[in-house]
Structures are given as structure tokens and as C-alpha cells.
Amino acid sequence: MFRTITVVLCLVAAGCSSTTPDETPTAFCAEVGGTWDNDACKLTGTNAKHITVDVSAEYPTDLVDEPALQDFLRKFFATYGHPDDQVAQNGHASLTYKTYTHGGHVKSIVFSNDWYLGGAHPNDEIVTYSFDDKKAITLTDLLCPGNDALTALPPIVRPFIRQAIGEDGDISRYEPGGDYAENYKAWYLDGDDLVLVMPASRFGPVHSGMWQPRIPLSALRPILRETGC
Incomplete structure (x- = not known):
């Protein structure tokens, strides 16, 4: 009798736990x-000319309830899931991501949006979010109080940017306000490195001319919050 009851309870518990991880991403997708299909949310958008855009988005299921992430995903589906009537040929928009970590509590999500709505080449954009114990953080949050990322970082990161782009590159384009820096809007933490994505958006061959110094x-230690201010 006890053996039978134990088996039934285990099966019920296993059934409940196996569906829980899928409920939130599936509900958001709907x-x-x-x-929700094969770890991605998919739909097909159609305009008045019956032109279709196949839309697919992968996203971290453990962070799908985070407001900033939800806003980003909603805008993605609204933009590509309802193609403008000026779109004249079938296209696609595909969102994928990679996860990077720092320490045991900071997680960076790097989204790659590859889309094609006509033209000579597909286009791409990198969008990043970082979370400290599931709380969204900014680049300035990494620094000691009183430091602004756009003023404190340039003299420190400049040599590393120069190393990435080469001696012939115009470094001013990678400074805050420059067209490649885009005010450091795309960045992530990978282990013990801060990685800047420059530029975050490209119109042309996917990832062509995109630098990630x-x-x-350790180079930021004097102004880094986690090392003590």
C-alpha cells in the first residue's frame, strides 16, 4: 500500500515540475x-499586399518576466510581426541570444537580431541586457558612485579599442557621441572582461565591420564598484 502511494505521488510531482519551466515562456509567446515551437516563439506577419515575414525569437525563459526584457520582446514582435505595407517582398526576422556570466550573480544576455525585408543584404543588430540577481543594471551601475560611464570610461577603454580596430581606425568614431560607439549602449560582462559592441547596429552583411573590444x-579597478569605492 505504501509503495503504491509513493509511486503515484512521485509521478504527480514529476508531472508538475516538468511543465513549470515552459508555462511562462509559452504564455508570453501566446x-x-x-x-512556442522548439525553444523559440514563432509567428508569420502579413501586410495588405499579402507579403509575409517569418518571425522567430529565442529568449531566456528564466528572465522572461523581467520588464525591460518583455518590453524589448514586445517591440520586436510588434515591428516584424506587423510588416508595413511598403514591404514589397517576403522576409524574415530572427532573434537569437547568448548568455554570459560574471562571478556568481551577474548574467548578461546578448541578443542578435538578424532581419531581411528586402535589399542587397540582411541587416543585424546587437541588443544587450545585464542583470545582477535578476535586477537589470546599467553600465554606470558597475562604477563607483559619482562616476558616469560616458565620462569615466573613455580614457581607460581607449587603448583596448585602438588595439581592436587597428592603428588606421578613426578613434573618434568610437568615443561617446561617435557613430560607432553609440554611447556604449551595447555591452556585456564575460568572465573578467567588459565587452563593448561597436556599433550595435549594421546595415549590410551580418556582423560585418562590428568590433567587440x-x-x-582589472583595468577599471580604481572606479569599479565591486572592488570597493
Whole structure:
């Protein structure tokens, strides 16, 4: 009798636990009009000319409830899931991501948006989010109080950017306000490195001319919050 009851309880518990991880991403996917399929939310958008755009988005299921991430995903589906009537040929938009970690509590999500709505080449954009114990953080949050990323970082990161782009590159384009720096809007933490993505958006061959200089966090030690201020 006890053996039978134990087996039944284990099966019920296993059934409950196996569905829990999928409930949140599936519900969010349905909310934006998609179908959860093979670890991605997918839908097909159609305009008045019957031109279709196949839309697919992968996203971290453990962070899908985070407001900033939800806003980003909603905008992605709204933009590509409802193609403008000026779009004249079938296209696609595909969102994938990679996860990077720093220490045991900081997680960076690097989204790569590859889309094609006509033209000579597909286009791409990198969008990044970082979380400290699931709380969204900014680049300035990494620094000691009183430091602003756009003023404190340039003299420190400049040598590493120069190393990445080469001696012939115009370094001013990678400074805050420059068209490649985009005010450091795309960045992530990978182990003991701060990685800047320059530029975050490209119109042309995917990832062509995109630089990702790596800055050791040890170089930021004098202004880094986690090393003591």
C-alpha cells in the first residue's frame, strides 16, 4: 500500500515540475500572437499586399518576466510581426541570444537580431541586457558612485579599442557621441572582461565591420564598484 502511494505521488510531482519551466515562456509567446515551437516563439506577419515575414525569437525563459526584457520582446514582435505595407517582398526576422556570466550573480544576455525585408543584404543588430540577481543594471551601475560611464570610461577603454580596430581606425568614431560607439549602449560582462559592441547596429552583411573590444575589469579597478569605492 505504501509503495503504491509513493509511486503515484512521485509521478504527480514529476508531472508538475516538468511543465513549470515552459508555462511562462509559452504564455508570453501566446500573448504576442506567436506559437512556442522548439525553444523559440514563432509567428508569420502579413501586410495588405499579402507579403509575409517569418518571425522567430529565442529568449531566456528564466528572465522572461523581467520588464525591460518583455518590453524589448514586445517591440520586436510588434515591428516584424506587423510588416508595413511598403514591404514589397517576403522576409524574415530572427532573434537569437547568448548568455554570459560574471562571478556568481551577474548574467548578461546578448541578443542578435538578424532581419531581411528586402535589399542587397540582411541587416543585424546587437541588443544587450545585464542583470545582477535578476535586477537589470546599467553600465554606470558597475562604477563607483559619482562616476558616469560616458565620462569615466573613455580614457581607460581607449587603448583596448585602438588595439581592436587597428592603428588606421578613426578613434573618434568610437568615443561617446561617435557613430560607432553609440554611447556604449551595447555591452556585456564575460568572465573578467567588459565587452563593448561597436556599433550595435549594421546595415549590410551580418556582423560585418562590428568590433567587440574586450576591457579587463582589472583595468577599471580604481572606479569599479565591486572592488570597493
